[in-house]
Amino acid sequence: MRLLTERLGSRARDLWTDEDTVEIQVDGAANVEVLRTLRDDPDLEFFFLTDAGAVDYGIDAHFEVVYHLFSWKHPAWLRVRARVRRDDPRIPTVTDLWEGAMFHEREMYDMMGIVFEGNRDLRRIYMSPDYRSFPQRRDFVLPDDAADSAAAGVNPLERPETWDLERFRQAPGVTFPPSEFRPDAPAEGPPSGVQDGRTLADKSRPR
Amino acid sequence: MDTELLLGIGRFLLATTLLLLLTVPTAFVIIQMELKVIARMNLRLGPNRVGPGGLFQSTIHGFKVLAKEDTIPDQADNTTFTLAPWMVYMAAAMSMIVMPFAPGAIAADFSIGIVYFFAVIGLSVVGLLVAGWASYNKYSLLGGLRSAAQMVSYEIPLTLSVVGAVVLAGTLSFSELIGWQREHGWLFIWQPVGLVIFYIASLAEINRTPFDMIEADSELVAGPFTEYSGMRFGFFFFAEYVALFIMSGILISLFFGGWLAPWPFPAQLDGFAGTLWGILWFFLKTYIFVFVAVWLRATLPRVRVDQLMGMAWKVMLPIALVNLFITAIVVVVFDL
Amino acid sequence: MTTTERPQPIPDPIDLDRAEEARLRTAAGLSLSVTQRRGEYAGFEDIGLPDRPPQTEREAEVYTLDEGEMLLNMGPQHPSTHGVMRLVVKLRGEVIVDIDPVLGYLHRGIEKLCENATYTTVMTYVDPMDYLAVMHNEHAPAMAFEKLYGIEAPKRAEYIRALVVELERVASHGLMMGFLSLDMGGLTPILYAFINRDEVVDLLSAISGQRMLFNFFRIGGVNWDVNDEFLSRLGTWRSHVLKNIEMNEHLITDNEIFRGRTIGMGVLSGRDAIALGVSGPNLRASGVAFDVRKAHPYSIYRELEFDLITQESGDVYARYLQRIAEIKQSIHLIDQIIDRMPHGPVQAQVPGIVRPRPGRAYAAVESPRGLYSVYAISDGGPTPYRFRMRDPSFISLQALPKLMPGHLVADTMAVMASFDPVMGGVDK
Numbered sequence: 008m009r010l011l012t013e014r015l016g017s018r019a020r021d022l023w024t025d026e027d028t029v030e031i032q033v034d035g036a037a038n039v040e041v042l043r044t045l046r047d048d049p050d051l052e053f054f055f056l057t058d059a060g061a062v063d064y065g066i067d068a069h070f071e072v073v074y075h076l077f078s079w080k081h082p083a084w085l086r087v088r089a090r091v092r093r094d095d096p097r098i099p100t101v102t103d104l105w106e107g108a109m110f111h112e113r114e115m116y117d118m119m120g121i122v123f124e125g126n127r128d129l130r131r132i133y134m135s136p137d138y139r140s141f142p143q144r145r146d147f148v149l150p151d152d153a154a155d156s157a158a159a160g161v162n163p164l165e166r167p168e169t170w171d172l173e174r175f176r177q178a179p180g181v182t183f184p185p186s187e188f189r190p191d192a193p194a195e196g197p198p199s200g201v202q203d204g205r206t207l208a209d210k211s212r213p214r
Numbered sequence: 215m216d217t218e219l220l221l222g223i224g225r226f227l228l229a230t231t232l233l234l235l236l237t238v239p240t241a242f243v244i245i246q247m248e249l250k251v252i253a254r255m256n257l258r259l260g261p262n263r264v265g266p267g268g269l270f271q272s273t274i275h276g277f278k279v280l281a282k283e284d285t286i287p288d289q290a291d292n293t294t295f296t297l298a299p300w301m302v303y304m305a306a307a308m309s310m311i312v313m314p315f316a317p318g319a320i321a322a323d324f325s326i327g328i329v330y331f332f333a334v335i336g337l338s339v340v341g342l343l344v345a346g347w348a349s350y351n352k353y354s355l356l357g358g359l360r361s362a363a364q365m366v367s368y369e370i371p372l373t374l375s376v377v378g379a380v381v382l383a384g385t386l387s388f389s390e391l392i393g394w395q396r397e398h399g400w401l402f403i404w405q406p407v408g409l410v411i412f413y414i415a416s417l418a419e420i421n422r423t424p425f426d427m428i429e430a431d432s433e434l435v436a437g438p439f440t441e442y443s444g445m446r447f448g449f450f451f452f453a454e455y456v457a458l459f460i461m462s463g464i465l466i467s468l469f470f471g472g473w474l475a476p477w478p479f480p481a482q483l484d485g486f487a488g489t490l491w492g493i494l495w496f497f498l499k500t501y502i503f504v505f506v507a508v509w510l511r512a513t514l515p516r517v518r519v520d521q522l523m524g525m526a527w528k529v530m531l532p533i534a535l536v537n538l539f540i541t542a543i544v545v546v547v548f549d550l
Numbered sequence: 551m552t553t554t555e556r557p558q559p560i561p562d563p564i565d566l567d568r569a570e571e572a573r574l575r576t577a578a579g580l581s582l583s584v585t586q587r588r589g590e591y592a593g594f595e596d597i598g599l600p601d602r603p604p605q606t607e608r609e610a611e612v613y614t615l616d617e618g619e620m621l622l623n624m625g626p627q628h629p630s631t632h633g634v635m636r637l638v639v640k641l642r643g644e645v646i647v648d649i650d651p652v653l654g655y656l657h658r659g660i661e662k663l664c665e666n667a668t669y670t671t672v673m674t675y676v677d678p679m680d681y682l683a684v685m686h687n688e689h690a691p692a693m694a695f696e697k698l699y700g701i702e703a704p705k706r707a708e709y710i711r712a713l714v715v716e717l718e719r720v721a722s723h724g725l726m727m728g729f730l731s732l733d734m735g736g737l738t739p740i741l742y743a744f745i746n747r748d749e750v751v752d753l754l755s756a757i758s759g760q761r762m763l764f765n766f767f768r769i770g771g772v773n774w775d776v777n778d779e780f781l782s783r784l785g786t787w788r789s790h791v792l793k794n795i796e797m798n799e800h801l802i803t804d805n806e807i808f809r810g811r812t813i814g815m816g817v818l819s820g821r822d823a824i825a826l827g828v829s830g831p832n833l834r835a836s837g838v839a840f841d842v843r844k845a846h847p848y849s850i851y852r853e854l855e856f857d858l859i860t861q862e863s864g865d866v867y868a869r870y871l872q873r874i875a876e877i878k879q880s881i882h883l884i885d886q887i888i889d890r891m892p893h894g895p896v897q898a899q900v901p902g903i904v905r906p907r908p909g910r911a912y913a914a915v916e917s918p919r920g921l922y923s924v925y926a927i928s929d930g931g932p933t934p935y936r937f938r939m940r941d942p943s944f945i946s947l948q949a950l951p952k953l954m955p956g957h958l959v960a961d962t963m964a965v966m967a968s969f970d971p972v973m974g975g976v977d978k
């Protein structure tokens with residue numbers, strides 16, 4: 008939509024559209040301004056945030072936080088893709104604009120490890136609060152004894168020789184969001200079941 | 215020692231034993247009614263395997279309850295935890311001794327039977343409160359407090375609704391009240407408002423739906439009974455149904471003629487046949503009202519606690535008082 | 551030789567386990583659990599509370615107790631939290647001061663599972679998300695994948711899709727009626743609701759072979775065409791469903807106790823609802839006329855005529871009435887669909903196309919709980935690169951901390967039942 012390029016100027020890049028969706032890409036740090044413009048501008052009026060999700064494009068690439076918006080005035084969904092760096096995944100929160108983004112952001116933090124600055128309640132929502140890893144990342148490895156099971160190897164995830172633990176070990180972890188409430192939080196690291204590139208499979212009993 | 219006194223004590227002991235023995239089958243029968251009647255109202259079958267047509271289901275429930283493990287929470291107060299079900303059950307059992315089953319078949323025909331009854335039936339509040347507190351559980355505490363509030367509030371409309379009937383009949387004894395009804399017609403014609411208030415308050419008093427929020431199992435699991443298992447829970451469970459039976463029995467004694475038979479039949483016979491006749495009609499009428507209570511349970515949702523309290527104090531109490539005043543005025547004016 | 555020493559007491563296995571757990575936790579750097587720290591000042595009550603300092607502002611706000619407040623755990627095992635959900639409720643007496651939903655008890659990692667599953671297998675994975683409105687769970691991925699593959703389902707398939715989707719909506723909304731009443735103590739309407747649902751489920755089992763998790767949609771259509779069994783059951787069902795629904799609602803709608811407990815409870819204003827992301831009947835009951843079928847029409851909804859119903863008050867009663875109205879609307883839609891269904895194939899011809907082109911697709915449908923959408927990214931391989939689902943119940947739960955404070959504990963269940971969350975969808 009031409010309106011978008013007008014209103015958003017240089018912050019929106021890579022416009023793409025098909026009959027159903029219009030997509031723009033923005034930089035991570037600018038997402039709040041862009042979304043605010045989209046919501047408040049009287050010609051755009053994208054009042055409803057229908058979805059906020061995260062995509063992991065791989066270990067060497069970046070994250071993306073993808074927002075989908077709806078407006079009465081425009082027939083297509085609007086997709087806003089905000090690029091987030093993988094080694095320091097921080098992005099401002101949109102909970103000031105839509106309170107309903109809270110659970111979305113908590114889920115994105117829980118599953119991907121993206122930290123939303125300014126979010127008042129960035130806790131884990133699905134996993135238990137002391138979980139150390141981010142399950143939906145591409146390099147998520149669950150070090151359990153699946154490798155020793157009789158059915159090991161059916162799924163690539165179960166074959167340890169296919170795991171690239173070198174990259175996993177080198178990927179720095181994400182600390183808990185810095186807040187006054189956890190001044191002495193332990194630094195995030197690889198989960199406790201991985202050591203020296205090997206998983207600590209339990210050999211104490213036959214499987 | 216007086217032979218009369220000894221005979222009296224012997225008779226009393228026999229009567230109370232019979233009553234206590236009566237409570238358990240009564241509870242079984244009413245529970246069976248609940249299972250099957252509510253099931254049929256819910257368009258389902260209900261238990262139909264244990265015994266012919268599922269008749270023994272509640273009996274087996276009773277025995278199952280005996281066989282369960284008896285757990286007491288770690289930090290619960292053992293003494294009071296144990297005493298609570300006894301208190302509730304004793305309140306129900308003690309109030310049964312004034313129930314007028316048949317002419318001459320009342321365990322203790324006090325001349326102030328009605329006062330005694332309402333005094334004793336309120337003791338179950340203590341049991342529930344103690345159960346809630348002694349369980350060391352927040353759900354139980356909430357349930358116990360709710361129940362105390364509810365039962366205490368509804369005792370007042372309950373007793374006040376009866377005073378109108380008492381004023382009319384001029385007596386506080388059950389058997390004399392029924393005698394008055396034999397001569398002047400059943401009291402529900404004279405005191406329809408009293409009847410309505412009494413019925414609603416009695417349902418609230420015994421924690422039946424729509425007033426059963428203390429055991430609202432969609433909110434508070436089981437209220438003050440949450441931590442009870444096995445026979446302790448069985449006591450509470452039985453006590454509730456026995457109380458339902460008792461309240462229905464008192465209701466019909468006060469308002470529907472007690473042991474008297476309705477119009478085409480002879481109201482009261484003499485001798486042993488009279489006793490049987492009275493018992494028959496008493497149980498028939500009581501079970502009609504028990505059925506109505508079960509019917510209400512199947513149909514109505516639950517009233518919320520604050521709405522319940524509001525209704526007790528703002529609606530039922532004034533109506534009962536007005537009823538009482540009007541009755542008193544009418545009695546004085548017409549010199550009844 | 552006997553010694554005078556007492557024999558070593560055999561350690562109780564549970565003590566061994568506890569010691570082992572303590573050792574492992576210390577070795578991993580985690581704090582000991584609350585039961586192991588009993589006797590030490592932990593600063594928190596030990597009933598279902600976090601055993602660590604608050605991590606966020608909101609957590610501190612919820613779990614800090616003022617004078618006279620207490621925390622009650624309406625725990626994951628509870629007769630009516632619509633599944634496994636934990637609600638930590640901060641109470642002052644009987645009045646709720648704050649509420650914190652804790653989720654994740656039913657989390658199955660469906661999104662990640664689907665990254666390893668072929669596009670057809672994904673249909674089986676998404677079924678048990680919102681297990682009371684299963685066809686909608688499949689509809690959105692089917693639409694998204696069709697965009698990725700670049701194929702269109704034939705008309706007849708679209709009509710069948712709309713038919714089963716509306717049938718499922720009738721069943722699901724009817725069930726909400728039952729659950730709302732059950733949570734308030736009425737034992738009967740839930741069974742009537744299940745009778746209605748049973749009829750619909752029998753109907754759908756005639757067409758898909760399954761009673762609950764249908765696996766019926768395919769990329770490019772549906773799996774089977776309607777058959778005689780289905781049509782005959784549909785005819786019987788249609789002849790008595792309106793009467794049944796009216797009979798059932800008659801028991802509840804004018805019931806004074808029900809009305810007293812639901813009118814004015816949990817009022818959600820339209821603007822709050824939009825800010826919170828609430829959608830579906832909950833949003834329409836607050837006055838906002840947003841229905842995905844009208845706002846962004848998909849499938850054949852452009853050709854069907856139906857009105858957009860809203861209610862003004864946003865309370866529990868309005869949400870209930872909204873769903874009843876939507877049941878009737880769905881039955882009207884089903885009538886239109888049956889009238890207009892064209893002949894034709896029910897599955898698009900997709901010869902030899904196993905992999906879609908790389909791209910992104912977003913598809914949203916109107917599920918009985920709100921806007922259910924799927925965002926799928928394909929990288930040209932046999933499995934989706936990213937499969938994200940947005941479940942409406944998940945987002946509606948955010949309304950609870952907004953609406954509940956000020957009400958009583960007994961209303962929690964009523965308000966929650968009125969939002970009709972299904973934990974399978976919430977926890978994915």
